[in-house]
Amino acid sequence: MNFEKINFKNTAGYELSGRLELPADRHPHSYAVFAHCFTCSKNFSATKNITRAMTSAGFGVLRFDFTGLGDSDGDFADSNFSGNVDDLLAAIDYLKEHYKAPSLLVGHSLGGAAVIYASAKADSIKAVATVGAPSDTKHVRHLFGDQLDAIVENGEATVQLSG
Structure with a gap:
């Protein structure tokens, strides 16, 4: 597996910290964005394990910290669900501009609810997967x-x- 540390801005101007994981032995066949749970970060063990399994299957996967969490700017106390969706859309735009538009969104817990909502706003998304997302x-x-x-x-x- 190869990876790149990346930073991108959301619509509020906060810099979000991400990690793009890429297959070790080939170009990605598709790109995906992974959204972590409510108070987790891009470095949560489940997030890392899932994205690494995806890169082994040929995906390029961007996992990032939502506003105010992990290494991203902003104050978590001021964040909300709509902001998480906006952060996801900024991540999608980043991949589209610098690599290739993602076709898959994956979300864990509240990140799962956010990817469902964000998928309706992103034309490139063809599939959504959730893990333990609230209904x-x-x-x-x-x-x-x-x-x-x-x-x-x-x-x-x-x-x-x-x-």
């Missing part, structure tokens, strides 16, 4: 704890997740 928000409702009433009443609240 409903009920499974995270308990994370809001005693702030759920404030969220319903005010439309927002500060919630502490994972410390």
Whole structure:
């Protein structure tokens, strides 16, 4: 496997940190973008393992840190689902401009929900794969704890997740 460290800007002007993994013995037959889970990064072990298996199968795979996570600029506290989708579209545009437009989006957990949404906005995408993506928000409702009433009443609240 070969790789290149890359950086690209999203529409908000933040620099996002990525890693493009390429097959070791051939040119990629296709390109893909991998979206990590909610509070993970491009270096999460599952993300690395999946992208490396994909490069072994001939894909070029861009994995990157969403705004405010890992090595990317921005403040995670100011990020949201729409921003993650915008980050994915910026990653797609980067590949399209510098390599070849990706035809596959892969997402883990909330990254899976984001790739589903982003796929409808990117003409080059022919397939989407998700790993443990939520189909409903009920499974995270308990994370809001005693702030759920404030969220319903005010439309927002500060919630502490994972410390």
